[in-house]
Amino acid sequence: AQSVTQLDSQVPVFEEAPVELRCNYSSSVSVYLFWYVQYPNQGLQLLLKYLSGSTLVKGINGFEAEFNKSQTSFHLRKPSVHISDTAEYFCAVSDGGFKTIFGAGTRLFVKA
Amino acid sequence: NAGVTQTPKFQVLKTGQSMTLQCAQDMNHNSMYWYRQDPGMGLRLIYYSASEGTTDKGEVPNGYNVSRLNKREFSLRLESAAPSQTSVYFCASSEASWDNSYEQYFGPGTRLTVT
Numbered sequence: 001a002q003s004v005t006q007l008d009s010q011v012p013v014f015e016e017a018p019v020e021l022r023c024n025y026s027s028s029v030s031v032y033l034f035w036y037v038q039y040p041n042q043g044l045q046l047l048l049k050y051l052s053g054s055t056l057v058k059g060i061n062g063f064e065a066e067f068n069k070s071q072t073s074f075h076l077r078k079p080s081v082h083i084s085d086t087a088e089y090f091c092a093v094s095d096g097g098f099k100t101i102f103g104a105g106t107r108l109f110v111k112a
Numbered sequence: 113n114a115g116v117t118q119t120p121k122f123q124v125l126k127t128g129q130s131m132t133l134q135c136a137q138d139m140n141h142n143s144m145y146w147y148r149q150d151p152g153m154g155l156r157l158i159y160y161s162a163s164e165g166t167t168d169k170g171e172v173p174n175g176y177n178v179s180r181l182n183k184r185e186f187s188l189r190l191e192s193a194a195p196s197q198t199s200v201y202f203c204a205s206s207e208a209s210w211d212n213s214y215e216q217y218f219g220p221g222t223r224l225t226v227t
Contacts, residue, residue, distance in 0.1 A: 009152065032213045043116070043202055043218030044155075051211050090154060098143040098162055098206055098214045104154040 002027045002093050004103035012109045015083055021076040021106045023091030033074045034092040034100070035065055044090060050074060061085070086110045114138055116219035118203050124225045125193040133188040133222050135203030143206045143214065144186040145170075146178060148199040149221075155202065161186055193226045200224070 007022040025031065032051050036044040048059025055067040065076045074091060091103040116137045125131055137144065142163045147155040157170030159178040167178050175197060177189045186205075190197060201222045206214040 006154075034213075034215070036216075041220075043204075043220050044216070045218065046215050049213055049215065051213055094214060096212055096214075098208075099157070099160065100214065100216060102147075102155040104152055 002031070002095060002101045004091050004093050004101055006091050006103035006106050008106050009104065010107045010109065012111060013081055014111050016080050018079050019077065019081050019085075019108065021089050021091075021108065023074045023076065023103060025072055025074060025091070025093045027072075027093060027095065029095050032094040032096055033065075033067060034094070035059065035063070035074075035076050036090045036092060036102075037061075038088045038090065038105075040087070047076070047089070081108070081110045083110050083112060116203055116205055116217050118201075118219035118222050120222060121220065122223050124227065125190075126227055127194060129193050130189065130191050131193065132190075133201055133203075133224075134185070135187065135219060136185045137203075137205040137217070138184065139205060139207070139217065140183070141205035141207040141217070142183070144180065145204045145206075145216065146176075146186070146188045147202045147204065148172065148197075149202060150199050158188065158201075193224075195226045198224060198226045 005024045034049045035047040038044045050057045050067045088105045094100045119134045145160045146158040161167045161180040164183045203219040204216040206216045
């Protein structure tokens with residue numbers, strides 16, 4: 001069975017500081033990994049995804065994530081955040097089928 | 113393209129009342145989903161439809177029914193609403209992309225309160 005654990009429920013950070021949102025997963029098969037973002041009062045939208053190949057994946061809005069197979073992690077990073085990055089971020093895993101398992105979410109608060 | 117649309121955006125029900133949440137997508141996707149989102153619990157799958165004509169239970173199906181009306185539309189029905197069903201409900205759709213991943217596209221959500 002697959003599962004996703006997001007290690008931080010809330011992450012406060014000052015504007016222009018770097019940020020890392022942590023995600024661990026478990027799966028017995030090869031996985032597809034995703035990060036989705038949910039801005040206030042909106043649905044989720046895809047930020048980036050990892051399928052295979054390079055372990056560093058770049059997404060929209062300057063975000064990137066690194067896949068680490070030995071640590072079963074897929075942490076999301078941004079070198080310098082903006083106020084507009086305030087949102088909830090969800091890590092998700094799929095075995096390649098149409099069902100996806102989502103983590104509990106991490107609320108990122110960017111302070112001026 | 114409107115993407116995934118949901119109606120209504122907000123709804124207040126009394127315990128025991130029934131209602132149907134509507135969802136439609138215009139991306140010609142085969143798979144559609146209903147999730148509920150509760151604080152600290154992320155998204156939990158209620159029901160999904162892998163393709164037109166099929167529906168299956170997800171993680172938390174009790175108290176809900178679904179209908180895949182056609183390829184575009186997938187509705188969620190609460191027959192007898194309970195306060196535990198107070199939540200934000202999201203509809204999503206997906207299709208296998210060139211890399212065989214199933215990126216999901218979400219609607220804006222329905223905020224339901226049951227009193």
